[in-house]
Amino acid sequence: MTTQHRFGPYGGRYVPETLVSALEELDAAYERYRDDPAFLAELHTLQTDYAGRPTPLFRADRLSARAGCRVYLKREDLAHTGAHKINNTLGQILLATRMGKKRIIAETGAGQHGVATATVAALFGLECHVYMGEEDIRRQELNVFRMRLLGAEVLPVTSGSGTLKDATNEAIRDWVANVGDTHYIIGSVVGPAPYPAMVRDFQAVIGEETRSQVMEKEGRLPDGLVACVGAGSNAIGLFTEFIGDAGVRMVGVEAGGLGLDSGKHGASLARGATGILHGSFSYVLQDEDGQIQEAHSVSAGLDYPSVGPEHAFLKDSGRVEYTSATDEQALEAFQALSRLEGIIPALESAHAIAFLLSGEHGFGAEDVVVVSLSGRGDKDVYSVAGILGVKR
Amino acid sequence: MSALESRLTQAFRTAGHPLLIPYAVGGYPDKASCARILRAYAESGAGIVEIGVPFSDPLADGPVIQGASVQALKGGIRPADVIDLASGPAQAGVPVVLMTYLNTILAYGPARFFADCSAKGVAGVVVPDVPVEEAGDLQRTAGQSGVDVILLAAPTSTDARLERIASAASGFIYCVSTTGVTGARAALSAGLPAFVERVRRYTDLPLAVGFGVSTAEQAGEVARFADGVIIGSSLVDIVRRGEDLDDALAGVREFLTGAGEAVGARERTV
Numbered sequence: 116m117t118t119q120h121r122f123g124p125y126g127g128r129y130v131p132e133t134l135v136s137a138l139e140e141l142d143a144a145y146e147r148y149r150d151d152p153a154f155l156a157e158l159h160t161l162q163t164d165y166a167g168r169p170t171p172l173f174r175a176d177r178l179s180a181r182a183g184c185r186v187y188l189k190r191e192d193l194a195h196t197g198a199h200k201i202n203n204t205l206g207q208i209l210l211a212t213r214m215g216k217k218r219i220i221a222e223t224g225a226g227q228h229g230v231a232t233a234t235v236a237a238l239f240g241l242e243c244h245v246y247m248g249e250e251d252i253r254r255q256e257l258n259v260f261r262m263r264l265l266g267a268e269v270l271p272v273t274s275g276s277g278t279l280k281d282a283t284n285e286a287i288r289d290w291v292a293n294v295g296d297t298h299y300i301i302g303s304v305v306g307p308a309p310y311p312a313m314v315r316d317f318q319a320v321i322g323e324e325t326r327s328q329v330m331e332k333e334g335r336l337p338d339g340l341v342a343c344v345g346a347g348s349n350a351i352g353l354f355t356e357f358i359g360d361a362g363v364r365m366v367g368v369e370a371g372g373l374g375l376d377s378g379k380h381g382a383s384l385a386r387g388a389t390g391i392l393h394g395s396f397s398y399v400l401q402d403e404d405g406q407i408q409e410a411h412s413v414s415a416g417l418d419y420p421s422v423g424p425e426h427a428f429l430k431d432s433g434r435v436e437y438t439s440a441t442d443e444q445a446l447e448a449f450q451a452l453s454r455l456e457g458i459i460p461a462l463e464s465a466h467a468i469a470f471l472l473s474g475e476h477g478f479g480a481e482d483v484v485v486v487s488l489s490g491r492g493d494k495d496v497y498s499v500a501g502i503l504g505v506k507r
Numbered sequence: 508m509s510a511l512e513s514r515l516t517q518a519f520r521t522a523g524h525p526l527l528i529p530y531a532v533g534g535y536p537d538k539a540s541c542a543r544i545l546r547a548y549a550e551s552g553a554g555i556v557e558i559g560v561p562f563s564d565p566l567a568d569g570p571v572i573q574g575a576s577v578q579a580l581k582g583g584i585r586p587a588d589v590i591d592l593a594s595g596p597a598q599a600g601v602p603v604v605l606m607t608y609l610n611t612i613l614a615y616g617p618a619r620f621f622a623d624c625s626a627k628g629v630a631g632v633v634v635p636d637v638p639v640e641e642a643g644d645l646q647r648t649a650g651q652s653g654v655d656v657i658l659l660a661a662p663t664s665t666d667a668r669l670e671r672i673a674s675a676a677s678g679f680i681y682c683v684s685t686t687g688v689t690g691a692r693a694a695l696s697a698g699l700p701a702f703v704e705r706v707r708r709y710t711d712l713p714l715a716v717g718f719g720v721s722t723a724e725q726a727g728e729v730a731r732f733a734d735g736v737i738i739g740s741s742l743v744d745i746v747r748r749g750e751d752l753d754d755a756l757a758g759v760r761e762f763l764t765g766a767g768e769a770v771g772a773r774e775r776t777v
Contacts, residue, residue: 128638128640130638132668288567291686291688390613394636404615405610
């Protein structure tokens with residue numbers, strides 16, 4: 116089966132010629148191994164024995180009462196390293212070792228993907244360099260320390276806004292220079308083909324597990340799925356399994372930042388225009404000259420001025436609804452989930468919770484809604500404490 | 508073919524020696540100074556002048572061109588201003604090539620972009636984030652305005668890819684000297700002559716080498732086996748280090764005179 120390169124007009128492979136052979140090599144490796152029984156068995160063993168899959172589907176009664184619908188949390192926060200990112204890095208590290216690569220590079224925003232990459236690099240004994248914007252290094256100090264503990268080198272990126280976009284630029288530049296022995300583990304459903312489709316496939320386990328878990332608990336499919344969307348990997352991971360089930364409503368929640376009209380947000384789908392960033396054609400926050408604008412979100416993982424090309428396609432097709440939650444709403448949801456369910460969510464995931472607490476979600480009291488709790492909030496407690504302290 | 512041959516191809520074939528192709532970041536350090544730098548290029552032996560359109564996220568560029576791009580953008584330079592700058596060298600009879608990332612062209616509107624390029628004398632456009640697979644639409648649109656889309660070949664390109672690049676290319680082929688971003692290198696890659704010869708197996712088009720050619724000596728070395736030598740970051744760095752514009756212009760002229768002598772001493776290879 117050939118890996119998908121385009122989602123309608125979106126996606127593609129807009130990269131320097133130097134990288135194309137490496138992408139072709141990755142494409143070929145993925146096509147060779149994606150259905151290979153030995154590869155899949157090794158991945159499955161790692162997912163279960165190492166990453167702790169399947170992650171639980173938890174019925175959140177107190178949150179349900181507040182939200183006005185029957186909410187289940189897909190507990191990706193309980194996966195090893197504390198977020199869904201490990202699903203993708205396990206898959207990619209297995210490909211990297213099969214391609215004979217000796218060195219791993221990655222970009223990271225919130226640090227969750229950096230930690231998940233450093234983790235699998237440690238597991239396989241590979242050298243690991245993680246690019247991280249200096250602004251993100253400041254607000255995600257805990258994850259920086261985790262990566263260093265895991266043996267990775269964290270390389271600060273000072274160009275641009277010092278966030279995820281700039282870290283991705285630097286990772287691509289590194290890859291161009293070291294393409295022979297290096298594999299670039301992109302952390303989301305972005306980048307040149309085959310990354311968006313390949314990362315989606317590695318994350319699709321979220322939705323696959325959800326289907327069987329919700330069938331077991333409810334005897335039917337869910338009425339709705341909700342996930343936060345920065346670049347969009349946890350959302351795609353949850354949605355993909357249910358795309359063909361017309362009765363399942365899907366909602367992606369972008370970073371509303373200080374409000375969509377403030378110009379300080381990460382809502383590429385709501386307010387971006389079509390264009391190219393990091394090798395694929397999608398919605399991009401940009402000015403009239405095509406200069407990429409800086410995104411803003413209280414959550415580093417959503418602070419990205421573009422979005423995976425498949426989300427662009429799903430928006431245009433109408434199959435998925437996209438909305439946004441502001442920084443303030445996300446901070447409220449962060450505290451609400453902590454107190455209602457004893458679960459401190461990542462600020463990213465708190466955007467999805469915020470949608471359900473908005474009072475405008477449109478679900479009925481009996482509707483079963485699965486929310487992707489994509490990561491845990493330990494990494495965010497210091498920055499949230501700082502923000503709440505300032506407010507007090 | 509000669510009636511249809513591009514101005515760029517002709518520039519290589521009618522010169523008596525390999526071409527020196529200096530690059531400037533459009534609008535750096537500011538628009539007026541950049542126009543004078545481009546004039547200095549045209550007067551100092553440039554066979555073609557290459558002008559970069561500053562972009563917020565130049566992922567094929569190293570620190571020198573990134574820094575210059577940031578400054579040019581802070582100064583308010585816009586793509587239309589950079590296209591305007593092309594008319595200087597073009598009027599002096601030196602063909603101009605723009606280097607721009609694809610998003611700039613898409614935001615401008617491809618048909619209008621290439622029409623404006625053509626009107627200001629731009630003969631070709633290098634788009635470093637468009638490999639041959641994605642180049643078809645752009646080439647058709649550019650062709651309607653008589654502008655070449657210059658394709659790049661890299662040392663990592665397989666023979667199959669080189670064949671495909673060669674068959675789709677027009678104007679000349681931009682051979683990337685090294686795996687890496689733009690910027691000065693202490694030494695040329697040992698495999699560079701063999702790489703250029705590998706590209707030449709598939710094409711009669713002129714081959715220009717860029718990325719990392721830093722000194723007059725390296726330019727002379729490259730001119731032994733290539734048809735053109737592109738020098739970017741070193742020149743941008745001379746401008747950056749200049750005490751004032753006159754100092755920068757003197758430095759640029761001195762560098763290009765030396766590089767021109769080194770390149771001009773070589774036999775034409777195409």
